[in-house]
Amino acid sequence: MNHLSEEQLIELYYSEDGPEAARHLDTCPECARNYEGLQADLGDMKPVQPPLRNETYGQQVWESIADRLPAYTPPKKHWVLRPLWLGLSAAAACALLVAAFYAGRMWEHRQPPVQSAAVTKPVPPAPPRVVVVVLSDHLERSERFLVELKHASADDDELALPLRDEARSLLAANRTCQQEAEASGDPVLTKALDHLNGVLTELADHPGGLNAEAIAKLRQEMDAEGLLFEVRVLRSRIPDHEASIHKHGTGGIA
């Protein structure tokens, strides 16, 4: 009879070997004894329990490395094509919104009035899926814009013009989203979009023209960093909302 090698026994211990080796142990006392010895030895090598680290450990690690991490530079070449693309995407978004609106109106008119004896609990109307998608895109663009605003250098006037153009482009989409937010009765979203509207308006139509100094001042006065946080929070809510639409077919933006 061929006995099992140590490698086969190790494979068996880590469940990497097939049932053949296990069956062999039932009929071979010597291999069974060897396997018991292996089990005992590896049982002695208990997993090391690392020292506990508390909730603030991640923050401590971050503080110890933050100074060694240079910020990534957003790719500037996109600025050349961005106004064209943004204009096209904003136009497409608006067209989708209008189409969704009229499709909804026509669908409502064609439905016969439903008369039911049972009184059901009224549920708030779900925004069309296209609205959610447009809002998601808008918030993503706004987040990128605010990140660029946050990192705009106070002595680099070259950024002023692209930021102004971007603000103007975003302004139109933001107003559309504001109307949708007001209609859906979502106070958090409405407030954030109002705040965003203020920042965009100041940047888009700054009296006397926009320069690096004015950008820095507006950033401070309009609390652009706080707005960036608000936008991120809103963006994190979007996936849940989409899921809720699929699941229930009802619900607000929240």
Next chain:
Amino acid sequence: MGRMETNDQAAIRAVLCGDRDAYAALVAHHSRSVFRVAYRITGNEADAEEVVQDAFIRGYRKLESFESRANFGTWIYRIAVRCALDKVGRRANEHQQTTIPIDAEPETIQVPDRTPSPEDFVLSGEIGAFRESAMHSLTPLERTAFTLRHMEDCSMEEIAAVLEIAPNAAKQAVYRAVHKLRQRLALLKVRT
């Protein structure tokens, strides 16, 4: 994709757009699991702390190569294992003069000043410390492969992927590690 992964992806996009501070969220989410594996491989708190920092710095610098469909937790875990392997390798070189040759006869072992003998461990009741010493008798690759298989419950395929070696080489590393550890433990049992 779970909420945590969605947040990770959002943070990665923000970092690549120039918001360096967004990386703090990734560090906060994953630093404890990275510390755990780093500690298990290095066996040393100070070294594990250095590995955690190295891993996140290396991860930051390579973030542009991170594929958006991948899981950041798995990705940074692999980087941490490789950092820990490097650390253990450097330590092994530093202490090369003080290790006990595994194949030496027990009677002829020349115990170096800095490495306690099995008797010392038994007398001081530090069996756990002897086990740790036995772990240090392994090569860095064997130690890392054994830790991943025995303590982190990784499959041989996962170990091979993390260490960027062939699956058969990963198996052989684990076999050799177990063989050497058993020899060490047998030595301890004979002495007691």
